[in-house]
Each structure stands twice: as C-alpha cells, then as structure tokens.
Amino acid sequence: MQPSAGYQEIEHTADWELHVWAPDLPALLEQAARGTYALMAACLQSSPRQSRRFEIDYQDRESLLVSFLAELLLLYELENLGFDTFNLQIEGERLIANVSGAPLESIAKEIKAVTYHNLVIRETALGLEANVVFDV
Amino acid sequence: MVDFNDLKEINRFEWEIPQSFRSDMRVPVRIFATRQLLSEIMGDKSLEQAINAATLPGLVGHVVVMPDMHQGYGFPIGGVAATQLPDGVISPGAIGYDINCGVRLLASQIPFEAASPYLSDLASALNHFCPSGVGTKGHIRLNDKELDQVCREGSRWALKNGYASEADLRRTEEGGVLEGADPSQISHHAKERGRSQIGTLGAGNHFIEVDLVDQIFDPQAAQVMGLQENHLVVMIHCGSRGFGHQICTDYVKDFQSAVRRYDIHLPDRELVCAPLDSPEGKAYLAAMRGAANYAFANRQVLAHYARKAFEQTLAGKVSNWHLHQVYDIAHNMGKIENHTVAGKTLRVCVHRKGATRAFGPGFEGLPEEFRPIGQPVLVPGSMGTASWVLVGTQGSMERSFGSTCHGAGRRMSRSQAKKSIWGEELRSELERRGIQVRTGSLPGLAEEAPQAYKDVDAVVDTVVNAGIAHKVARLKPVAVIKG
Numbered sequence: 001m002q003p004s005a006g007y008q009e010i011e012h013t014a015d016w017e018l019h020v021w022a023p024d025l026p027a028l029l030e031q032a033a034r035g036t037y038a039l040m041a042a043c044l045q046s047s048p049r050q051s052r053r054f055e056i057d058y059q060d061r062e063s064l065l066v067s068f069l070a071e072l073l074l075l076y077e078l079e080n081l082g083f084d085t086f087n088l089q090i091e092g093e094r095l096i097a098n099v100s101g102a103p104l105e106s107i108a109k110e111i112k113a114v115t116y117h118n119l120v121i122r123e124t125a126l127g128l129e130a131n132v133v134f135d136v
Numbered sequence: 137m138v139d140f141n142d143l144k145e146i147n148r149f150e151w152e153i154p155q156s157f158r159s160d161m162r163v164p165v166r167i168f169a170t171r172q173l174l175s176e177i178m179g180d181k182s183l184e185q186a187i188n189a190a191t192l193p194g195l196v197g198h199v200v201v202m203p204d205m206h207q208g209y210g211f212p213i214g215g216v217a218a219t220q221l222p223d224g225v226i227s228p229g230a231i232g233y234d235i236n237c238g239v240r241l242l243a244s245q246i247p248f249e250a251a252s253p254y255l256s257d258l259a260s261a262l263n264h265f266c267p268s269g270v271g272t273k274g275h276i277r278l279n280d281k282e283l284d285q286v287c288r289e290g291s292r293w294a295l296k297n298g299y300a301s302e303a304d305l306r307r308t309e310e311g312g313v314l315e316g317a318d319p320s321q322i323s324h325h326a327k328e329r330g331r332s333q334i335g336t337l338g339a340g341n342h343f344i345e346v347d348l349v350d351q352i353f354d355p356q357a358a359q360v361m362g363l364q365e366n367h368l369v370v371m372i373h374c375g376s377r378g379f380g381h382q383i384c385t386d387y388v389k390d391f392q393s394a395v396r397r398y399d400i401h402l403p404d405r406e407l408v409c410a411p412l413d414s415p416e417g418k419a420y421l422a423a424m425r426g427a428a429n430y431a432f433a434n435r436q437v438l439a440h441y442a443r444k445a446f447e448q449t450l451a452g453k454v455s456n457w458h459l460h461q462v463y464d465i466a467h468n469m470g471k472i473e474n475h476t477v478a479g480k481t482l483r484v485c486v487h488r489k490g491a492t493r494a495f496g497p498g499f500e501g502l503p504e505e506f507r508p509i510g511q512p513v514l515v516p517g518s519m520g521t522a523s524w525v526l527v528g529t530q531g532s533m534e535r536s537f538g539s540t541c542h543g544a545g546r547r548m549s550r551s552q553a554k555k556s557i558w559g560e561e562l563r564s565e566l567e568r569r570g571i572q573v574r575t576g577s578l579p580g581l582a583e584e585a586p587q588a589y590k591d592v593d594a595v596v597d598t599v600v601n602a603g604i605a606h607k608v609a610r611l612k613p614v615a616v617i618k619g
Binding site for chain 2: 015016063070074078080109110115116117119133135136
C-alpha cells in the first residue's frame with residue numbers, strides 16, 4: 001500500500017523529474033524538498049544544527065512549490081545548508097517556513113533550476129500530487 | 137503523440153509539421169532529421185514541445201528543430217525560434233537556464249605522439265587548474281564592482297585582467313561581449329551565486345577535453361583555423377553557472393505574471409514570455425546579456441588556465457606548447473539579428489536552445505580570415521566519441537535562421553544510464569581506449585556515457601546533407617575532465 005506521503009523519481013531524457021504526493025499542501029512541499037535532496041544524494045553533517053525562517057507570498061500553488069524549492073537550492077548554494085526538518089504553515093497566500101538542518105557533507109548532483117514544466121498540483125482521493133521537472 | 141502521418145516530407149533530411157496541425161500554432165515546425173533519427177526522436181516529447189513553442193506570439197518563419205533534439209522542460213533542446221521586433225516576445229525558457237552555455241576550441245602545434253607520454257600529467261594538470269564538480273569554487277572571487285564589470289564587458293574584462301589576448305576576443309562570437317547588458321536588472325541572489333564561480337566548469341555534461349584532429353574534410357578551412365591532423369586541440373564546454381541559472385529562474389518567475397498582464401496564453405508555463413518592447417522584456421534581455429557576458433568571461437578564464445596546464449606539463453618537452461583560439465560559440469542564447477523571411481528582411485530575436493549560430497560566408501561580424509569560409513561551429517559529441525568542427529553556410533541563413541545543431545543530443549534518461557552503466561567500468565573502458573579520464577563523480581560519468589547520446593556522426597551528416605553546415609574536421613578525445 002502506498003504511503004500517504006512520498007516521492008519517486010520519474011524517467012526524463014535529459015533532466016530529472018520527481019513525482020510527489022501528500023495529504024495537503026504543506027506536506028506536499030515537504031515531500032518535494034525531501035525528494036529534491038534525495039535526487040541530489042545530499043548528505044547532511046551531524047552538526048552544527050542550523051535553522052532558517054523565510055516567507056513566500058504566492059499567487060498559485062505551483063508557483064509556491066517552485067519558489068519554495070528554489071529557496072532551498074539557494075540556501076544550498078550560498079550557505080551549503082540542507083534541511084531535514086520542516087515546519088511549514090500556510091496563512092492566506094503566504095507560506096511561513098521554519099526549516100532546520102545542517103551543513104552539507106556532500107552532494108552527488110547539482111540542480112540548476114526548478115522548472116514550471118507540466119507542473120500542475122492535482123487533487124487526488126488522498127490529498128495532492130504533482131510532477132516537478134528540474135534542469136540539471 | 138506526433139507520428140510520420142502528421143509530417144510532410146520536404147526531402148530525406150527535412151520535414152515539416154504544418155501550422156494546421158494544431159489550432160494554436162502560429163507557424164509550422166521545420167525538422168532537420170533523417171527518418172531513422174526521427175524515429176528515435178518520436179520516443180520522447182520533443183516534437184510536442186516544438187509544437188508548443190510554435191504558439192509563442194510574434195513568431196516568424198517556422199520553429200526549427202535540429203537532429204540532436206530531445207525533450208527539455210518546455211522548449212525542446214535543439215530548438216530555434218525567431219520572434220519579430222518590436223513586439224514579438226522574448227522567452228527565457230526558450231534560451232535556457234544555462235544562458236550562453238557554449239563551446240570554445242583551442243588548437244596547438246603539438247603532434248599527438250610528442251604529447252602522448254605526458255597525457256596523464258596533462259589531464260591531472262587540467263583537472264587541477266580548471267575546477268569542476270558540484271559545489272566547486274574558482275580561483276577568483278569577484279567583488280560587486282568586478283562582477284558588474286564582468287556583466288557589462290564579458291571577455292573584455294578578461295582581457296583587461298590578463299586572462300585573454302586580443303586574438304582570443306576576435307575569435308569569440310560577438311567579440312566575447314553582448315552590448316546592452318545591465319547589472320541593475322540582475323538580482324542580488326544571482327550575483328551572490330556568481331561571484332565565486334568564474335573560472336569553473338560546473339558538473340553535469342560540462343567538460344574540458346583534449347582531442348586530436350582525427351580527420352580533415354576541408355583543408356582550406358582547417359588551415360585558416362590552424363587545425364592540423366593528428367595535433368592536439370582543447371575543447372571547453374560550459375556556461376554561466378549559477379549566475380545564469382538564477383537569472384533565468386528569476387525571470388521565469390517574473391514572467392508568470394507578465395503573461396497575464398499582456399494576455400498571452402501558452403500551453404506550458406515554462407514558455408512564459410513578454411513583448412520585447414515591454415519593460416519586462418527589456419529587463420530580461422539586459423539581464424540575459426549580463427549572463428552571456430559572464431559565460432564568455434568564464435570560458436576565457438578556463439582557457440587561460442588550460443594554457444597554464446599545458447605550459448606546466450609540456451614546456452621543455454615539446455617545441456611549442458601554446459594554444460591558440462579557433463573560436464568560441466554559444467548554443468543557449470537570444471540574439472537580435474536580421475533575417476530574410478518570405479523575401480523581406482526582418483529584425484528578429486532568435487532564440488537558440490541547444491542550437492548553434494552558423495552564419496555563412498560573407499558575414500561582416502566574423503574575423504576577416506573567416507569571412508570567406510563561414511563561421512566556425514563547434515559540436516561536442518558524447519564522451520569518448522567524436523566531436524566536430526563545422527562551418528556555417530548560406531543554406532543555414534536561408535533555412536534555419538543561421539543555425540545548426542549543437543551536440544549529440546541525449547536519447548537515454550539519466551536514471552536509466554546510471555542503472556545500466558557502471559561509472560567505474562566506463563572509466564576503465566575509456567582508459568583502455570587510450571582516453572585519460574578525470575572525474576569527481578562516477579555516477580555522473582555514467583550519466584554522460586556515450587550510449588546515453590545519439591550518434592553524433594549521424595547528427596552531423598544530417599545537418600551537412602541538409603545544407604545548414606559544412607564539415608571541416610573530426611576530433612577524437614584523448615583526455616576528458618568532468619565534474
């Protein structure tokens with residue numbers, strides 16, 4: 001039986017594609033983040049633990065998903081941080097994200113960007129799902 | 137899904153999806169491919185993406201796709217689309233996240249036999265001087281003022297700072313700088329990503345290769361370029377790094393609302409665009425030019441360090457270890473050019489994503505020595521196979537907005553490549569064939585295996601037979617450095 005939330009890599013000719021599913025939008029964002037780190041084979045150091053807080057105003061859920069993952073990629077590239085604990089709250093059309101993690105020990109693959117290609121967050125019987133394509 | 141019944145065969149190397157195929161197409165799609173390559177191409181969604189690209193407002197002529205095309209994330213890789221000024225659109229996704237990803241070729245007077253005892257040392261030296269791989273930083277860290285100068289001046293910045301010669305700039309597309317770049321249209325995040333990455337290769341399909349000139353097809357053109365059979369050359373493939381990626385990310389995000397403002401309806405959000413004469417369009421064009429200039433400077437710094445690697449390894453061991461520039465081309469770019477469409481000369485924005493400018497003989501913007509032969513076109517094959525030096529033709533000016541292919545084009549997904557090919561075995565196989573390999577990631581190497589790519593010889597034969605390029609030389613790798 002499929003877990004209520006998760007992610008899976010999908011075949012794509014030149015880039016990467018991730019299928020994610022979860023009961024609600026904050027959980028979908030979290031699974032997308034975990035899936036992104038999994039695609040990168042990101043390995044966090046055990047310490048020092050660090051936290052970051054950021055807010056994203058959005059006009060639609062797909063834009064929010066792209067902006068959220070793009071923010072995490074920025075934090076990787078500028079501060080070498082990865083995150084494994086997510087506290088994500090949606091208030092109106094604003095995401096308030098409190099994430100914690102640690103410096104990255106290693107990653108195997110870099111992601112150039114998160115794309116909007118074919119990105120539609122769909123309702124399912126169990127919640128939400130989406131496919132996200134990354135440029136690598 | 138598109139199949140052969142939907143295509144009009146123009147000749148054995150050229151096909152068309154008519155504009156009538158779908159009601160939202162503004163122009164037809166012109167495909168340069170053999171029937172066999174087209175059968176492979178139909179295995180992914182690249183033709184559907186080409187049809188989607190044909191809905192962009194302001195398109196003229198036709199959307200062109202090359203024989204190395206493959207599915208991208210909106211606009212197909214291997215695609216060309218021209219929109220008419222003033223109010224045709226510019227689309228960041230039709231240029232790509234890696235703005236001015238491109239190739240530089242340096243040639244030498246070093247016979248392979250003279251260098252072969254030192255190839256392992258040479259590969260190690262290139263690996264040391266030219267950082268590659270995930271998360272690597274370069275030898276240079278730019279402050280705000282310097283980064284703005286790189287944006288505005290591209291290779292000219294490199295010249296002023298001792299990384300280039302005048303001859304290098306002469307033999308770079310656009311002289312290594314696009315005028316009209318504006319650093320104020322580039323975000324703080326992009327600048328933060330870019331300041332320590334200049335002079336780095338990155339990872340993925342970027343590489344430095346040492347090749348030998350395996351076969352010359354046009355001796356006159358080869359002589360003009362300084363290519364000699366069985367002599368070493370260096371090929372550098374990389375782009376604008378995180379700087380360009382962030383610029384494209386920022387503008388694809390901004391243009392999500394621009395399309396609503398300008399009432400533009402598109403089948404894929406990654407094709408978002410704005411009219412070229414709008415504030416948004418002008419801002420992106422200015423930022424894109426900044427990223428393009430960064431990439432020119434990046435490849436120039438890498439060339440400088442490649443020369444240092446050659447000097448360190450071969451000085452005193454071969455009579456002349458110098459590397460001279462053959463040419464530097466972009467294959468992800470948006471350029472304002474004049475092209476003839478239906479007998480009229482139009483000013484257009486040519487979007488090339490995984491396609492190379494290939495201007496024919498007589499083009500004024502070429503160095504004088506290249507005007508009789510046409511613009512050099514550099515086509516890297518997959519790792520371990522051949523690469524090609526071509527020149528542009530009058531045919532490309534007439535049929536493909538002065539464009540041709542850019543590489544071998546993927547045919548296998550990265551995950552499938554990693555599952556079916558062991559990086560360690562691939563490295564051993566390449567080394568058995570006499571190719572030195574330096575890589576930071578064996579899974580990354582597996583993803584770039586030759587089996588994951590189309591046959592570059594077939595791709596090149598197609599564009600040559602279609603009349604949109606002309607062969608000069610075939611290159612064979614002897615050392616590969618990748619992240």
